[in-house]
Amino acid sequence: MSYDTLPDFVRATATELGIPGVAVGVWAGGQEIYACHGVTSVDNPLPVDQDTLFQLGSVTKTYTATAVLHLVASGRVELDAPVRRYVPELRLADERTAAEITVSQLLNHTAGLDWGLIVDTGEGDDALAGYVAKMAELTLIAAPGVRASYSQAGYNLLGRVIEKVVGMPYEKAISSLVFEPLGLSRSFFARDDVMTRRFAVGHNLDEDGTLSVARPWRHSRSGNPGGGIVASVSDQLRWARFQLGDGRAESGAPVLPAEVLHRMKEPTVALRASTLGDAIGLGWFLRDVDGVRTVGHGGSANGQFAEFLTVPERDFAIVAVSNAGPNGIPFNQAVVRWALDHYLGLVDGDPTPVPYDRGRAQELVGRYDIDSMTLAIATDGAGLTLEVRIKPEIRTASETELPADYPPADFGLLPGDGDEYIITGGGLKGQRGYFTRDEHGAVVGADLAGRLFNRVKAAAG
Structure with a gap:
């Protein structure tokens, strides 16, 4: 309207x-x-x-x-x-x-x-x-x-x-x-x-x-x-x-x-x-x-x-x-x-995401951190979601109430090299970012709102 x-x-x-x-x-x-x-x-x-x-x-x-x-x-x-x-x-x-x-x-x-x-x-x-x-x-x-x-x-x-x-x-x-x-x-x-x-x-x-x-x-x-x-x-x-x-x-x-x-x-x-x-x-x-x-x-x-x-x-x-x-x-x-x-x-x-690609999605799934927050990326095999949470230890240590987490929201990759993305739902709708790779091509970080979240290595075993 x-x-x-x-x-x-x-x-x-x-x-x-x-x-x-x-x-x-x-x-x-x-x-x-x-x-x-x-x-x-x-x-x-x-x-x-x-x-x-x-x-x-x-x-x-x-x-x-x-x-x-x-x-x-x-x-x-x-x-x-x-x-x-x-x-x-x-x-x-x-x-x-x-x-x-x-x-x-x-x-x-x-x-x-x-x-x-x-x-x-x-x-x-x-x-x-x-x-x-x-x-x-x-x-x-x-x-x-x-x-x-x-x-x-x-x-x-x-x-x-x-x-x-x-x-x-x-x-x-x-x-x-x-x-x-x-x-x-x-x-x-x-x-x-x-x-x-x-x-x-x-x-x-x-x-x-x-x-x-x-x-x-x-x-x-x-x-x-x-x-x-x-x-x-x-x-x-x-x-x-x-x-x-x-x-x-x-x-x-x-x-x-x-x-x-x-x-x-x-x-x-x-x-x-x-x-x-x-x-x-x-x-x-x-x-x-x-x-x-x-x-x-x-x-x-x-x-x-x-x-x-x-x-x-x-x-x-x-x-x-x-x-x-x-x-x-x-x-x-x-x-x-x-x-x-x-x-x-x-x-x-906003730019339009490309269709879901299972191989690219699997490269991105995991946890990414800055000092106080965690960015969690997941897939259900049909789409990708991104969740932004304040770290539990930060909440526990805080003497005051902290803002609510952003629940999982849909996001999609953009045309090009496949490392740029846009969030398509939730309170962060329209936010754009990109994934960083190391010299071997592995995804090691995610940028969101201008901030670099470093990928957390999965625990062995």
Whole structure:
């Protein structure tokens, strides 16, 4: 069914997918357009509007990257400098890697760092310092500069770079470098700032299919540089307008040189079969849709999801936030696609998998791991399924409730060499990835959402 207006589409899609509360903002034709629906919480419902605060998750990385580029433009940081110039206390599992990784490699996820560490280093101003002190425990997946693999740890380390250079806690630095100059008055990190305003809580599905409030509402402070901002869609559209502009705030005050702002959106490393994009800039994912370049970033928290996309050559932006898993991601993606089509005439579709091949399927069956999650691939002889689970030992050790697992979902291989795939069902529907092989042709890893899951060898006997 087609819908003529954004509010109609947002309302119908949120209802169909069972999302309690959503907010969408569009910048098109020099105007802001909003569509909000539902409530902040199923337990304590308040209407969602354009000023309701949602967790942005990894969209935060675009703010961190912009702050780093501000320091680059002012001569206080060099992109190609080793990180240890600014964080000399950095220790990793491999000394050579610790000495070699650069600021730019953290920005474009090519530092060779695994996704992250599940640690809580407290809520004090030393939270990031404590996180960096534990990075010697982090798995290294490649030598610096060899390949892209999405890393939360890398952006948390960038937050520590900002702290050391500016001489103040990360959150205060972002407020000084980004929030205040751009007039982002509805963007926060601290719970005390959020709780005095209307804000959304996340929701996850229980085993009986009902939604319950996700707890904890957010995780520890050390993850703020990679995913800690809480903001409204109205503030995100202001952020989008800055990113589409010439580096000046709405007041005309210079914030970032135009050439530096535009450099962030130039490709630095290509991505293969990734829903995130075709390439990574400096803090941004770049993707061509119907022959037109888009620049964006997604994010997720515990039961909250965000999508932020701009189309620079069309002076267009859309932001979408939702407060329930697993359907928050499909909701955001559906709204973005509708908006691209409705406002710009750009059609964004998924590729079609090839027919099931038993031989190829058997090559892929098994378990693949990152530090905190397991990706399990199975076949029933007629199709393939992919399941994403938080490791049981992580759940057991956690003192707080963690997000629900993604149950097995159908996926299929794409035309070509047979190593690229797309998920065709469930909360991860539309996500793309690929399998990695060693020099002998054996499958040794699977990329999903930009992260490398290494294959776990089957136990002997």
